[in-house]
Amino acid sequence: MAAVLEAVDNAPADGAAAPVQAFTVTLIVRRFDPEKDSEPYWQDFDVELFATDRVLDALHKIKWEQDGSLTFRRSCAHGICGSDAMRINGRNRLACKTLIKDLDITKPIYVEAIKGLPLEKDLIVDMEPFFASYREIQPFLVASGKPEKERIQSVAQRERFDDTTKCILCAACTSSCPVFWTDGQYFGPAAIVNAHRFIFDSRDEAAKVRLDILNDKEGVWRCRTTFNCTEACPRGIEVTKAIAEVKQAVLRGKPDVPKK
Amino acid sequence: MTATGIEAPRTPHVSHRRKRINLEKWGWIYMRLSGVLLVVLIFGHLFYNLIFPGNVSALDWAFVAGKLANPVWIVWDVLLLWLALIHGANGMRTLVNDYAHGRFRTVLLWSLGISTVVLLVLGTLVLTTFDPCLAPTENADLIAACTAQE
Numbered sequence: 093m094a095a096v097l098e099a100v101d102n103a104p105a106d107g108a109a110a111p112v113q114a115f116t117v118t119l120i121v122r123r124f125d126p127e128k129d130s131e132p133y134w135q136d137f138d139v140e141l142f143a144t145d146r147v148l149d150a151l152h153k154i155k156w157e158q159d160g161s162l163t164f165r166r167s168c169a170h171g172i173c174g175s176d177a178m179r180i181n182g183r184n185r186l187a188c189k190t191l192i193k194d195l196d197i198t199k200p201i202y203v204e205a206i207k208g209l210p211l212e213k214d215l216i217v218d219m220e221p222f223f224a225s226y227r228e229i230q231p232f233l234v235a236s237g238k239p240e241k242e243r244i245q246s247v248a249q250r251e252r253f254d255d256t257t258k259c260i261l262c263a264a265c266t267s268s269c270p271v272f273w274t275d276g277q278y279f280g281p282a283a284i285v286n287a288h289r290f291i292f293d294s295r296d297e298a299a300k301v302r303l304d305i306l307n308d309k310e311g312v313w314r315c316r317t318t319f320n321c322t323e324a325c326p327r328g329i330e331v332t333k334a335i336a337e338v339k340q341a342v343l344r345g346k347p348d349v350p351k352k
Numbered sequence: 353m354t355a356t357g358i359e360a361p362r363t364p365h366v367s368h369r370r371k372r373i374n375l376e377k378w379g380w381i382y383m384r385l386s387g388v389l390l391v392v393l394i395f396g397h398l399f400y401n402l403i404f405p406g407n408v409s410a411l412d413w414a415f416v417a418g419k420l421a422n423p424v425w426i427v428w429d430v431l432l433l434w435l436a437l438i439h440g441a442n443g444m445r446t447l448v449n450d451y452a453h454g455r456f457r458t459v460l461l462w463s464l465g466i467s468t469v470v471l472l473v474l475g476t477l478v479l480t481t482f483d484p485c486l487a488p489t490e491n492a493d494l495i496a497a498c499t500a501q502e
Contacts, residue, residue: 274450313376316446342377 117141117197119150121162122204123214132211136200143193147180147203151187151215164215171326174262178215179204184264184324206267208276222263225279229287229305234298243295248350253292256285256334258327265321265331277310281321281331284312288334291347299347307342315339379442386435393432414491417484426479433475441468 117139124132137154148169155162167173169188176187181195181202195201209217235243259282266272266280287306291299306312312335321331341347400419401411419425441464448460485498 271450307374307377309374309376311376313380314450316450339380343381 112142114140114142115192115197117150117192118200119154120200120202121154121214123162124211125161125213141192143191145192146188147190147192147201148176148187150192150201151203163213172260174260177206177262177264177267177326179206184268186262186264186326189326206263208267208269208273209263219263221276222266222280222282225283226261226286228279229283229302230298231286231290233290233293233296234301235295236297245294246350246352249294249352252294252350253289255329256289256292258329259285259289260327261286262326264324264326268320268324270318270320271314271316275310275314278314279306279308279311281335284315284335284338285329285331288338291338291341292349294349299341300345303338303342303345303347306338312339312342383439383442386439389431390435390439393428393435396428397432412491413484413487413489414494417482417489417494420479420482421484429479430476433479434472437468437472437475441465
């Protein structure tokens with residue numbers, strides 16, 4: 093076993109395989125410690141990275157090797173849990189899905205917390221207002237029939253809301269929305285997307301209730317179709333289209349769900 | 353043995369948001385409908401005023417007086433005034449709601465509302481009570497018509 097490991101270690105030195113080229117990348121991270129700082133500030137870090145690394149790896153390297161006080165959320169690190177949404181070079185992305193090779197590393201990479209939610213520390217924001225809006229739209233199946241057998245749904249009916257089932261609640265869309273930045277009362281794209289997921293589900297019976305909730309002063313009508321949310325979504329959900337469909341459903345009084 | 357003070361398992365969800373009277377849906381519909389109408393009204397207005405007479409300098413007092421002698425154009429212009437002004441004011445209102453807060457918002461919304469009403473009243477008054485003989489003109493037909501009236 094030791095021999096195998098040694099062989100692998102020696103391989104680049106033998107010239108059998110060229111060593112993977114590493115780059116020194118400068119990250120400028122917006123730091124904030126509520127116990128010490130009155131205002132957030134930007135701090136530079138130089139990190140050795142490979143082109144195949146992600147911004148999350150860079151943050152790990154900083155935390156593990158340079159400054160253990162750097163604070164950020166991450167969980168699965170594979171773009172599913174939605175914990176590490178942050179503003180990278182001015183755009184909301186998941187740090188675990190943003191490859192270094194896709195960024196211009198001749199310039200520093202700016203990393204900061206998502207906007208519009210209360211900043212708690214470094215890259216961590218208080219997600220409670222975001223989840224409060226999410227809970228408000230009743231994000232669960234409401235069906236009156238007894239669950240004795242499957243609730244059968246056709247392919248077309250399932251297809252109708254397929255796009256909005258992909259949401260991982262990372263808040264990249266909501267915190268990229270300029271309306272949400274200036275008005276925290278607005279439901280925000282993520283809540284509307286998750287309402288869409290149930291409003292257009294043929295098995296659900298509470299579409300009217302959700303449409304009534306979203307036909308609010310702070311509901312779908314605040315959307316200015318800026319498309320920031322669609323651009324920010326790391327799952328590729330057509331968020332603005334979903335919001336427009338909910339607007340149409342509010343106007344009709346019922347969602348446009350395939351009969352079969 | 354009845355439980356008191358414990359919610360039944362199917363108690364409906366109580367919203368924490370205040371339910372207000374809201375005309376946002378109608379505002380949104382108004383913007384779409386007036387927008388479509390305004391495309392026709394504005395381009396009709398521009399074409400008749402600027403392209404139809406042949407050159408831009410033909411647009412003078414007499415031209416407007418001649419136009420407003422026709423009730424169709426009065427209706428056209430009153431529609432244009434009301435639809436465009438309310439469309440613009442509603443757009444400004446959404447901007448104010450997006451970016452102004454507190455007392456500042458209240459002041460802006462009231463001044464916006466008052467100026468819109470004043471402009472609507474003044475504009476409608478001018479269009480419905482327009483008298484072509486109020487200003488000097490070089491147009492021979494108009495002079496003849498006005499002197500005949502006196």
